[in-house]
Amino acid sequence: MDRIAIEGGTPLFGDIPISGAKNSAIKLMAASLLTSEPLRLTNMPRLADTRLLGRLLTRLGTQITESDGPDGQETILHTPEITSAFAPYDLVRQMRASFNVLGPLLARTGHAKVSLPGGCTIGARPVDLHLKALEALGAHIDMHEGYVFAQAPRGLKGAEIEFPFVSVGATEHALMAATLAQGTTVFKNAACEPEIEDLALCLNAMGAKVSGAGTPTIVVEGVASLHGADWSVICDRIEAGTYAVAGAMAGGEVRLTKVRPELIQILLDKMVEAGCEISTTADTVTIKRGAGRLKPVDVTTGVYPGFATDLQAQFMALMTMADGESVIRETIFENRFMHVPELGRLGTDITVHGPEARVRGVEELRGAQVMATDLRASACLVIAGLAARGETVVNRVYHLDRGFENLEGKLSACGAKIKRLKSDDPMPEELE
Numbered sequence: 001m002d003r004i005a006i007e008g009g010t011p012l013f014g015d016i017p018i019s020g021a022k023n024s025a026i027k028l029m030a031a032s033l034l035t036s037e038p039l040r041l042t043n044m045p046r047l048a049d050t051r052l053l054g055r056l057l058t059r060l061g062t063q064i065t066e067s068d069g070p071d072g073q074e075t076i077l078h079t080p081e082i083t084s085a086f087a088p089y090d091l092v093r094q095m096r097a098s099f100n101v102l103g104p105l106l107a108r109t110g111h112a113k114v115s116l117p118g119g120c121t122i123g124a125r126p127v128d129l130h131l132k133a134l135e136a137l138g139a140h141i142d143m144h145e146g147y148v149f150a151q152a153p154r155g156l157k158g159a160e161i162e163f164p165f166v167s168v169g170a171t172e173h174a175l176m177a178a179t180l181a182q183g184t185t186v187f188k189n190a191a192c193e194p195e196i197e198d199l200a201l202c203l204n205a206m207g208a209k210v211s212g213a214g215t216p217t218i219v220v221e222g223v224a225s226l227h228g229a230d231w232s233v234i235c236d237r238i239e240a241g242t243y244a245v246a247g248a249m250a251g252g253e254v255r256l257t258k259v260r261p262e263l264i265q266i267l268l269d270k271m272v273e274a275g276c277e278i279s280t281t282a283d284t285v286t287i288k289r290g291a292g293r294l295k296p297v298d299v300t301t302g303v304y305p306g307f308a309t310d311l312q313a314q315f316m317a318l319m320t321m322a323d324g325e326s327v328i329r330e331t332i333f334e335n336r337f338m339h340v341p342e343l344g345r346l347g348t349d350i351t352v353h354g355p356e357a358r359v360r361g362v363e364e365l366r367g368a369q370v371m372a373t374d375l376r377a378s379a380c381l382v383i384a385g386l387a388a389r390g391e392t393v394v395n396r397v398y399h400l401d402r403g404f405e406n407l408e409g410k411l412s413a414c415g416a417k418i419k420r421l422k423s424d425d426p427m428p429e430e431l432e
């Protein structure tokens with residue numbers, strides 16, 4: 001398995017272009033199943049997750065063409081016919097969002113058999129809200145041996161659906177299905193994440209009638225069919241936030257480009273509170289650490305526009321260098337502190353009690369061997385490694401490859417001493 005080796009202590013100077021959002025791209029790819037015409041997605045990140053979902057879609061009948069066009073990386077997804085409505089375990093288990101093919105398959109063909117999903121093991125992550133929403137839309141659902149069998153032979157029907165709590169995946173999933181339902185669907189307590197608005201706008205470009213996405217109430221007037229469209233994937237706010245923190249930890253001056261600063265406003269506010277110097281334009285964010293040690297800042301994760309759980313590990317890494325104690329509360333996933341023992345190997349001082357981590361800042365991090373446990377935890381270890389004295393080797397980086405496009409390239413371009421070690425490379429004595 002590949003590893004990433006980092007010789008820490010080098011400040012970062014330069015521009016980091018932000019890619020299209022993984023968490024939008026994969027839902028948009030699933031949405032392409034709703035039409036027999038081509039969906040052309042630009043600003044597409046090339047990631048392990050997009051490749052894996054591509055394999056699943058190909059199996060369902062989608063023809064996929066990838067190229068570097070005038071608008072950057074693009075992917076055209078074309079499913080003239082669904083040739084199979086079966087999403088097998090081996091293609092769904094590795095990635096949560098692949099489960100979201102269920103709704104589009106059902107809406108287009110009236111039946112589907114989809115394995116229960118995998119994804120980062122950051123909590124139990126059931127799919128009950130997804131299934132209840134599809135049932136409310138008229139689907140008949142059975143579960144056997146890890147598979148969901150769904151049927152709606154006479155099509156889906158609009159309904160009023162109030163989610164008992166906010167779920168990004170369930171909102172997106174039911175939204176896609178509702179576009180082809182007969183009649184009107186009203187979602188209440190829907191998730192408001194920017195990726196949901198991106199999905200809704202793309203669906204509208206495909207002929208759907210969705211209003212209110214980005215607010216807790218979404219209304220969908222079902223249409224008989226959708227058509228092809230061109231859509232540019234929204235920027236990856238989690239990648240942007242990760243590099244913002246990396247710049248602050250390593251020191252120097254980093255400018256994020258192709259970004260929408262308002263999507264990470266809460267993070268930027270917290271970083272300013274900690275003493276970072278941040279300036280923004282419409283599509284850039286510039287980060288400098290500021291003089292002296294950082295101040296401790298408390299953070300509680302929440303649904304959008306709250307502090308993103310996907311940035312919790314990275315912000316914790318930043319707080320390990322603060323001058324004092326900060327409290328980080330995780331409210332979305334019950335097992336999202338797996339990076340804590342790994343950060344401990346770098347000399348940090350963190351204790352966890354249930355959903356709360358107390359981070360007592362230290363003067364210096366020391367390089368060590370660490371293990372990536374999930375996607376964002378891996379990113380937090382890399383950025384901590386950039387700030388640590390000596391060498392850090394992050395093992396099991398396949399998690400990182402799920403969600404960060406060209407991470408080593410983007411950081412090296414700013415002067416970081418970082419390189420990927422292939423599984424059979426020897427451990428480095430020292431990075432040149």
Ligand SMILES: CC(=O)N[C@H]1[C@@H](OP(=O)(O)OP(=O)(O)OC[C@H]2O[C@@H](n3ccc(=O)[nH]c3=O)[C@H](O)[C@@H]2O)O[C@H](CO)[C@@H](O)[C@@H]1O
Pocket residue numbers: 023096097123124125126127128129130131166167168169170309310332333334
């Ligand atoms: C691919 C993708 O976009 N992943 C993101 C998505 O995950 P995902 O869509 O899985 O996250 P959800 O918003 O659905 O999960 C929120 C909470 O609801 C629970 N839950 C969810 C669905 C359900 O049917 N039943 C249930 O109990 C989950 O276990 C979790 O505790 O949103 C999360 C919260 O912003 C992000 O951290 C993930 O990066």
Ligand SMILES: C=C(OP(=O)(O)O)C(=O)O
Pocket residue numbers: 023095096097118119120121122310375376403
């Ligand atoms: C948790 C994440 O992904 P997934 O939902 O696919 O596991 C993530 O993107 O941080």
